[in-house]
Amino acid sequence: MNRTYELMFIVRPDMTEEDQEKLVSTLEAAVSSAQGAVKSMEKWGKRRLAYVVRGFHDGLYMLLTVEGNGALIHELERRLRVTEPVIKFLTVRIDEEQKRLNKIKAIRDARRKVSASAPPAEAAPTEAPAASA
Numbered sequence: 103m104n105r106t107y108e109l110m111f112i113v114r115p116d117m118t119e120e121d122q123e124k125l126v127s128t129l130e131a132a133v134s135s136a137q138g139a140v141k142s143m144e145k146w147g148k149r150r151l152a153y154v155v156r157g158f159h160d161g162l163y164m165l166l167t168v169e170g171n172g173a174l175i176h177e178l179e180r181r182l183r184v185t186e187p188v189i190k191f192l193t194v195r196i197d198e199e200q201k202r203l204n205k206i207k208a209i210r211d212a213r214r215k216v217s218a219s220a221p222p223a224e225a226a227p228t229e230a231p232a233a234s235a
Contacts, residue, residue, distance in 0.1 A: 106141070106200065107168050107175055111182055111191035112161035115148055122162065125185065129166060132177060138170025155189050167196075 113122065122145070130140050146163035155161070168174070175193055182191045 104138070104169050104171060105195055106197040107170070108194045108196050109166040109168060109175075109178060109182075109191065110194075111164055111166070112151070112155075112189050113164065114187045114189060115158060115160040115162055117162060117187050121187065122164075125187065126164070126166075129178060129181065132181060133168055133170060133174060136170060136174040136177060138168055138174045141167040141169055143167075158189055161189055 113125065117125075126143060130143070133140050142165075144165040146165060148160055149163050151159060151161050168178070179191065179193060182188045
């Protein structure tokens with residue numbers, strides 16, 4: 103069963119652009135060999151880390167969105183663990199969150215249709231009843 107995952111990893115700040123491309127291409131090759139699909143790859147650039155990790159204060163952030171099974175993610179995490187320039191990584195399953203957001207959106211759209219198609223309420227008479235003396 104294919105699920106959608108976000109794989110955020112941080113590499114050394116002194117890593118060259120060529121080495122970054124090589125790392126990304128090896129990860130994408132691993133995904134395709136395991137019958138998965140790479141949905142997107144974003145390079146967020148150099149950012150300050152919240153705390154010192156392996157002696158680094160900065161890191162190059164990369165976000166890989168992957169569709170595949172658990173064995174694929176296990177293999178990607180194994181590769182990241184043994185790759186020396188990678189200083190941190192985190193994998194998050196996002197398909198359940200997407201499903202929840204789509205459900206909320208459908209409910210909101212249904213409410214908008216109901217409120218838009220409902221006729222406006224009749225205006226109440228504004229005159230006050232005459233007081234008898």
